[in-house]
Amino acid sequence: MKVVAFERSLQGTGASRRLRNSGKTPGIVYGAGADTQLIELDHNALWHALKKEVFHSSILDLEVAGKSQQVLLRDVQYHPFRQLVLHVDFQRVDATKKLHTKVPLHFLNQETNPAVKLSSAVISHILNEIEIECLPSALPEFIEVDLAKIEAGQSVHAKDIPLPAGVALVAHVDAENPVVAAATIPAGAIAEDAAAAEGGETPAA
Template identity: 65%
Template sequence: MKVVAFARKEQGSGASRRLRNAGMTPGIIYGGTEAPITVSLDHNALFHALKKEAFHSSILDMEIDGAVQQVLLRDFQMHAFKPIVMHVDFQRVDATHKIHVKVPLHFVNAEVSPAVKLSAAVISHVMNEVDVTCLPKDLPEFIEVDLSNIAAGESIHLSNVKLPQGVSLVAHGDDLTVATASIPAGSKSDAAEGEAAAE
């Protein structure tokens, strides 16, 4: 994804306010061997880009005054109650150094799982993203979690998630739960009543 930014020289809250009044969002780019630089971005383009999942978990081509460098979105601040992006942070990416990023999980095949087909279970997504480390070229836009084999009462853990080549999880100690399949309380009592009536 490509992002266009403009180098800015004016600093301070007054300068930032003037930028926002002109439809721009102040930002900063840091990391790597170069010094941090302050930039401004078109607010509306940035606001719409932030709605896209890929913008948060992809290497971005940042063009500043004609020169392109690769960056990752690291943080952004929204206004307390208005749909306004107040500030945005990007980190430079070095192709030879591993990066640490949160990547979204996409859950697939729930409808064909034994939990749903045979038991009318409800599958709950406990995690929606995972911490991974990899080289920039290996960064996935998302990681799929295959639910086709989950049965009622079972859970899928991080150790069950198939990672793309070159990508490894950032260990947090435990084998955390990613998704669970449980039968709703009402379904159990309905089934019991049905059995009693049959007898």
């Protein structure tokens, strides 16, 4: 995904405020052993780009002054109540060094899961993203979690998820192995099943 930005010479609170008033958003580019670069971006284009999942989880081609560099979006600051992006940070990507970043989880086959269809189970998504490490060339836009076979009372943990080639969980996630999704039967459904079972009993002769 391509992002166009422009060099920025002024910094500070006053300069940033004037920049925002003119429809621009200040930002920085850092990392990969190079100097931090001050940039500005068109606010409306940035606002719409930020609504796309791929903008948050993919390597971006950032063009500044006609030169392109590969970056990851690392931080976004929003105004507390206005639809306004205050600042963005991008990190340069080194093709030879592993990235530590979060990628979104896409859950599959929840609607056709037998526990959901036949046992009134509810599958909760405990995590919506997971932290991984990989080389830039192996970075996935998302990771799929298949919920087709999870049964009521069961959970899917981070280490249960098949990962693409070249991708691994970061050390602390691998050690903690957190729950990603869990299937439970609501108390109301259990009570209804019990009542139905009692109602179906044949009185003793």
